[in-house]
Amino acid sequence: MLDSYPLATLLHSEAEGMDELEKTLAAVASGDLSPESAAGRLKRGEVRYLGEFAALDLGRSLRKGVPEVVYARGKSPAQVAAICATLLESGERVLVSTPTPEHEAQIQATLPEVPLRRAGRSIIVGSGESVPSGGRVGALSAGTSDLPVLEEALAVAREMGVSVMSFHDVGVAGVHRLAAPLEELREFDPDCLIVAAGMEGALPSVVSGLVAVPVIGLPTSTGYGLGGDGTAAILGMLQTCSPGLSVVNVDNGVGAGATAALIANRAALARAAHDNGRKSGSV
Numbered sequence: 001m002l003d004s005y006p007l008a009t010l011l012h013s014e015a016e017g018m019d020e021l022e023k024t025l026a027a028v029a030s031g032d033l034s035p036e037s038a039a040g041r042l043k044r045g046e047v048r049y050l051g052e053f054a055a056l057d058l059g060r061s062l063r064k065g066v067p068e069v070v071y072a073r074g075k076s077p078a079q080v081a082a083i084c085a086t087l088l089e090s091g092e093r094v095l096v097s098t099p100t101p102e103h104e105a106q107i108q109a110t111l112p113e114v115p116l117r118r119a120g121r122s123i124i125v126g127s128g129e130s131v132p133s134g135g136r137v138g139a140l141s142a143g144t145s146d147l148p149v150l151e152e153a154l155a156v157a158r159e160m161g162v163s164v165m166s167f168h169d170v171g172v173a174g175v176h177r178l179a180a181p182l183e184e185l186r187e188f189d190p191d192c193l194i195v196a197a198g199m200e201g202a203l204p205s206v207v208s209g210l211v212a213v214p215v216i217g218l219p220t221s222t223g224y225g226l227g228g229d230g231t232a233a234i235l236g237m238l239q240t241c242s243p244g245l246s247v248v249n250v251d252n253g254v255g256a257g258a259t260a261a262l263i264a265n266r267a268a269l270a271r272a273a274h275d276n277g278r279k280s281g282s283v
Contacts, residue, residue: 198222
């Protein structure tokens, strides 16, 4: 039975001259694999190998709900462009994190008909929008300098289908600026919040003490001198006494956005199930 084949053989696109999709369909046609097993395997996804420099997880979005993001730092412009071109064969958009102008120019040269748009310190390659999931994420930045990382987080969240409401430059140097945004966010009724802050990283703790949803602290490498590389911000957030605050690493906008969207999309599923139950009279 094909299900007993080694994982490497099943996933390697060049094994026996067939890619994963072709082998799966052939196994279904021969009766060696049930349609149900084939559907599960396809949801786990194909790994696409690009020479010796990349193994792309094409099924991550279906399997996990988080799209594969191209981290450009450390990759050549040609490698990033090739990865984008391959991912666009099975999807409408690709998010590229921390690209340089050289990366962006090579992507445009390789994919001249594909639009690019900036999202903080990332770019989105491709057109269209994700299908709304019903999840809701709120976002706050302590300062304008925190925006590039926060906007990257929100780009990931939007790619995962959530609706976003954000407010900026509401840090603790003028904490009275926070009152009006919190009122609007309460009306928006988010499933969780992302709060980005550099310097001493105080804002996520303040916000977490005032709201009844999970808060994801996003420390940024914004600050002066000792600790200004994000060290002071992340340590301040990790040492919080405010319950309900979780923290990602410094400048990890992708991680913050993915975590927030997973929480929001899970909450959206629960709301939908509850609403359907009420309509059917089962609750």
